[in-house]
Amino acid sequence: MLEARGLTRSYGAVTVVSDVSFTLAPGEALGVLGPNGAGKTTLLKMLSGDVRPSAGQVLFAGVSASDLPQAARCRAGLVRTSQIPQPFSGLTVWENTLTAALHGGGLHGADAEQAAHDALRRSGLLDRHALPAGQLSLMGRKRLELSRALACGPKVLLLDEIAGGLSDFEVQDLVALIREINTSGVAIIWIEHIVHALISVVSRLIALDFGRLIASGTPLEVLASDNFRRAYFGDEPPLELMP
Numbered sequence: 001m002l003e004a005r006g007l008t009r010s011y012g013a014v015t016v017v018s019d020v021s022f023t024l025a026p027g028e029a030l031g032v033l034g035p036n037g038a039g040k041t042t043l044l045k046m047l048s049g050d051v052r053p054s055a056g057q058v059l060f061a062g063v064s065a066s067d068l069p070q071a072a073r074c075r076a077g078l079v080r081t082s083q084i085p086q087p088f089s090g091l092t093v094w095e096n097t098l099t100a101a102l103h104g105g106g107l108h109g110a111d112a113e114q115a116a117h118d119a120l121r122r123s124g125l126l127d128r129h130a131l132p133a134g135q136l137s138l139m140g141r142k143r144l145e146l147s148r149a150l151a152c153g154p155k156v157l158l159l160d161e162i163a164g165g166l167s168d169f170e171v172q173d174l175v176a177l178i179r180e181i182n183t184s185g186v187a188i189i190w191i192e193h194i195v196h197a198l199i200s201v202v203s204r205l206i207a208l209d210f211g212r213l214i215a216s217g218t219p220l221e222v223l224a225s226d227n228f229r230r231a232y233f234g235d236e237p238p239l240e241l242m243p
């Protein structure tokens with residue numbers, strides 16, 4: 001469904017993502033871990049088309065997406081949510097979601113309205129459809145971020161630290177929602193620092209450190225790998241943090 005081939009991004013002399021390759025199968029859920037500044041968001045932005053790779057290629061459904069702009073990738077089903085939700089705060093929840101269906105999903109008329117309605121229902125926001133987005137709680141804004149993404153008709157959903165700042169209960173609700181989206185057939189790549197939330201959804205992890213892919217495999221394989229432990233804990237990981 002999606003393939004990153006040798007993705008690299010440099011800013012001046014500094015390379016923040018270096019030669020990262022991986023694949024994502026249809027319907028799969030893949031987690032991305034790594035310390036702050038490891039290059040995770042930059043990697044996701046290269047997949048979505050927000051950042052142009054300095055080298056490497058993105059293949060989506062077997063076809064090179066490298067020359068497709070961000071909007072075209074979104075319409076094709078490669079949809080990203082932002083680390084910090086940025087709805088149009090003066091528009092209502094409904095208007096925000098409808099705008100995503102029209103402009104992100106490329107839908108028209110009744111089709112766009114149906115997609116927006118379905119997205120609001122799935123994300124649990126139907127009862128707040130008339131509320132200005134600026135009046136939503138943080139959890140409400142996270143739901144709206146997912147609602148807007150769903151309204152675009154994603155085949156692959158790219159989630160950037162969507163659980164950040166939420167309470168434990170809210171994280172549980174969000175995990176249930178993301179799991180439902182994934183089991184409905186949408187493949188997911190999820191960057192997340194809240195590891196227990198991440199591994200309750202994904203079946204595979206990749207880990208980055210200083211822009212390089214340092215581990216990939218099942219959650220257990222990655223969390224137990226020497227490279228991963230060294231990146232997070234230095235040479236001697238505390239025993240109580242071992243999985």
Ligand SMILES: Nc1ncnc2c1ncn2[C@@H]1O[C@H](COP(=O)(O)OP(=O)(O)OP(=O)(O)O)[C@@H](O)[C@H]1O
Nearest residue numbers: 011016034035036037038039040041042043083161
């Ligand atoms: N536009 C830019 N210009 C220069 N440096 C950048 C730019 N965008 C990102 N960087 C740098 O690239 C590195 C990787 O940033 P990135 O946001 O991808 O990391 P991250 O793993 O997502 O971090 P976090 O977990 O803190 O969100 C950081 O050192 C960051 O300062």
